[in-house]
Amino acid sequence: MRSASVSLSLALMVALLAVGTAGAAPTLQLAPTNGALTGSPGATIGWGFTITNSTNYLVVTSASFTPSSALGASTDFIAQYEFVVVGPSPESTSVSQSFNNALQTGTASFAISAGAHPGDSASGTITVTYDLYSVSPNDPDFDPDTDTLSTDNALTAAASISVPAPPTIAKAFGASVTPLDSPTSLTFTLTNPNALLALTGVGVTDALPAGLVVATPNGLTGSCGGSVTAVAGSSTISLSGGTIAAGGQCEFSADVTATSTGTKSNTTGNVESVEGGTGLTASASLDVAPPVQTLGALGIAALAAVVAIAAAAALRRVQP
């Protein structure tokens, strides 16, 4: 009885293994692999694909992107313009195409509405439908009446579209009040609000107000990459060609010195990037106090003489 049970179990395992090896399910892989695309308003972007299928003949019959919100319109490329058959020889068990809008290759295109705004996004699902045949439709002996295995099956993949937002910028002096001619730092903090997209070509120019110049030495530091310019004695600090990781921050800093007293209000130019376009400005102010009066060597000597004379006079008064 036990022997019969073991035999039955083994037979079942063999059967399951046979099913597992014979019927590997078709797969869809988008390019990019996470399905996340970014583009500017009015741009047309899209996904590439890799479809694998090894046990029969798969014919792609449609592709669509169903977004969570209206951000534009998608067009089926994979089935409308291509005849994709995936399967064993003489076909290929893996077929890939990169997206090319001009050649109309890839899974689907997506035309972002011209009225979309930076920061807009839509997520959803790409659905590729396919029919399965036991003989390739490219085979002269193909007969759909007898060779059709199944119709309108679906492969799905998560996808998203987002319109990049520009970087944001904040700035701060090292102190709110500083004496005349005493250097203090001026730090710029740039933030990338896009969770999935790095921003490149990040740049900003800050023209210092009258009475404020880059200190000597300039105390330059930074983590934005690119090029930071702050020439000692000049009145301009700038960043060009910077990069900020997706969802990240970077900063750069230089020392400045006031050459006149009063409140120095300072606003940067607009921060910009290649992907996100032009962002806003940042402002900060610095109060510059008059210098603390100090005694020179002559003053100290005179003060010492006065103290000595006073002390001598005091001694004379106390002597009998």
Add this chain to the structure above:
Amino acid sequence: MTRLSVAGLSVAAALLSPLAHPASGATTLVGHIASKTGPQNARAWAVQLMNTGPNTASSAQFGGFTLTQTSGAACTPLVTPPSSFPVVLGDIAPNTAVSANFTIDFTGCPANASFILTIPISADSGATTGTMVRYHQYR
């Protein structure tokens, strides 16, 4: 390219429709070819309409059934819908599907004849509309 149409519906706009399915609106309808069976002269295509939205789709219907030939020697399939167009499927509750069988006589069509299937879909008195498009359809 041979364009065949039953019910006299223009499909030009449907073919340009960027979203083949599902239909738009609060109701979400997804078309699906469930099966193709039968002989060449009486091929039965079961087309299913599924409501994947949260609300009942009222008076769902197929507005047409068009086969546009894209390859193979030209031929003229004869489509017999289950009723005159629009084919009314009735109300479809959430997460349920309703099917309609279209019988197609492909006599004279070679085995490699390929078609684009286009079916306009609507429900909720026209508030929900869409088009189901399937390329590379063999008989």
